[in-house]
Amino acid sequence: MSLNILIVEDDAELAETLAAQMADFDHDTTIAGNGHKALATIVNGAFDAVILDRVMPLMDGLTFLQHVRQANINVPVLILTAFGKASQKVEGLEAGADDYVVKPIDPLELNARLHALVRARQWSGKESDTMRAGDIMVSPTKFRAWRNDIAIDLPGTEFKLLLELVRHAGSVLTRPMLLERVWNYDFEPTTNIVDTYIKRLRKKLTEGGGDDPISTLRGVGYMLRK
C-alpha cells in the first residue's frame, strides 16, 4: 500500500533521510520544516499520515497537532521524538497523536506502524461483533475465535494476540507494537515472549488442520494473512 506522508521535521537532513526511507516502501512524502508551513501544507493536501517531530522552532509539534485536531483534520499522526519518558508519551497521545515513537526507529518498524495507523482509520468506526481474516473469525465481545467455523479454545493472552493480528491482517505487526497493544508494556522484555506466544497461537490455529496463517518477517515481526 503506497501512502502519501507529510513529514514535519525541522532537521532537514533527518527529514531527507526519513523521506528516502519512506520512498523505499513506495510512499510519497512532503517535507515541512516547521509547524506553520506544515499547517499550510496539510489543509491543501490529502495525506494518509503525518510523521511529526515534537520539538521545533516557531511552533512545536504538540501545538501544531492541537491546531490540526481543532480544524477537524483526522489524519493519523505519529510523533517521532527523542523524548521517550512515559509522561512525555502521555502528553503526546493526549494532544491527539495516534502513535508515539522514540527516535531512532528502524524504518521497517516505522513503516509497520504507519500502515497500522492508516488501516485503523479505514475501519468502519464501530468494532463489529465479529472480525474476519481469511478463514479466521474472532468475536472481541464474546472472547471467542473460530477457524473454518470450528471454535478454537484460546487463553487470554493468545486471544488478545490473535485479535490484534486479525485487526491488522495483511500488515506487519512488530514485536514492540505487539508488546504495547497485547501486553500493555511500555518496555521490551529481554526474553522472546512474543515469539513464544506466537508459537502457541500457531499451534492452536493449526490443531484442527489447515496451514499456518501467520508469517514471520525475521527481524521485523508477524503478519496474519488476509
Place this chain on the structure above:
Amino acid sequence: MRLSGFSLRRLTLAFLSLLLLSTVATGVGIYSVTVRTIRQLVDTRIRQISVTLAPDGEPHDRAELIRRIAEMNRQRDTGDLGIILVAPGHRQLAGNVRLSRDLPPGLASVDLGDNIKGLSKGRALVRDLPDGLRLIVVAETEPFDQYDRARIRIYMGGFGSILAIVLGGLILFSRMVSRRITAMRDTVATIIEGDMSQRVPVTGDGSEFDLQAAAFNRMLDRIQVLMAEISNVSNDISHELRTPLTRLRGRLALLHKQAESDGAREGIGAALEDADDLLGMFTAILRISEIESGERRRGFAPVDLAELASEIVAMMEPVAEDSGHDLTLVNWTPATIIGDRKLLAQLLLNLVENALRHTPPGTAIAATVTRTGGHAEITVTDTGPGIPPAQRAVALRRFGRLGHGGAAGHGLGLALVDAIARLHGGEVRLDSPGQGLRISIILPME
C-alpha cells in the same frame, strides 16, 4: 571544652539543673546573709542599750536603774524593745515584758515559744550585774510580722518568674530549632527517596537557620545541575549511539533477507542479535535514568502485587516451559502498595527473566508474594548456581555482570530492578537459601 560528645538533650538538662541550683543557692545565700546581718545589727543594738542602762564597771544604784528603764520604755523609738530587770529569786523589778523561761547569760535567740508579747522572732542579751541583778534586753529581728512568709513570696515570685522565663524561652527556642531542623531532615528524606526537586523552606527572617537553609538549597541546586549533566551525558550518549546502531541494524536486516548462503545468513543473524543486545542496553540505560529522575512517582496508584505476580508468572510460564524451566508462584498474599503498575510488572518480569537466563534447563524457579508488618515482599528463588556472597553487591550495579556462565544479557537487569525498588522506597536483597539464588524485593505498604 569538648561539647561534641554530649547530646543537645543532655546539654539542655545540664544547663537547666545548673540554673535551678544557682537560683536555689542565690535564694539561700540572700536569706542567710540577711538573717545574719539583721542579727548582728540587733545584737549590737541590744548590747548598746544594755550598756547604756548599766555601764560596765560602774556601781549600780538599783533605783536609778529602774528609773532609767522606765524612762527608756517611755521613749517612742524603743517601742520594739523589751527590757527586764530581775532581782535574785526571779523577782522582776522593772520591765515592759515578761519572760516565760530562764535565759543563760549572754546572747540568745527568742521566738514565739517564749510568749513575749508582740514578738515573733528576736534576740535577747542577758547580763548579770553586781548585786545579783540581771538585766535582759530583748529586740525583734523581724522588720515586720510574718516576715518569713513574705520572704518566701518574694523568692517565689522573683526567682520563679526568672525560672519560668528561662524555661519558656528554652522550650520556645528548642521548638523553633527542632522545627527548622525537621524541615531540613524532611527535605533530605524526600531527596533520598529520589525527589531532587524538594528544597528546605526559607522563612525570609534572615536568621542563621535561613542562611543555613539557603546555603543547603544552593548546594542542592548545584547537585541537581551536576546530576542532570551526568544524566544528560549518558542520555546523549545513548541517543547518539542509538541512531547509527539503528541504521546498522536496518542494513543487517536487509542483508539477512538478501543473503544467498546459509553460512552468511547465520553470521548476519548473529550480528543482528548483537545489534539488538546493544540497542536493548541503551534502552535500559535510558529507562534507569527515567526511573531515577523520580518522575514516574506522579502516576502512582494502588497495585496488588499478588495479582500482578500471578499475572506475570502465568504469562511467563510458556516462556519458561520453552527453555525447560519449571516456574511457579508458590505462595501469594494480597499486598497492595502504591506504585507504578508497569514498572512493577517490569520488575517482576526482570526477576523471572534473570532466573531463566542464569540457570540451566531443568531448574525450578519459585516466586512468592508475602506480607510482614508494613512491608510487602516479593521473592524469586531458583535452584541454579547462585551468586557467591562477595559478588552479590556487584550484581545490583550497572553492568555488574558476573563472570560465570557466559549467560547473555546486558548486565542492567538487576540494576533496573534495584532502581524500580528504590523508586518505591524499597530495597533488593540477594541471598541463598542453601542452594541457588533468592532475590527479595522489600517494598513499604502505605
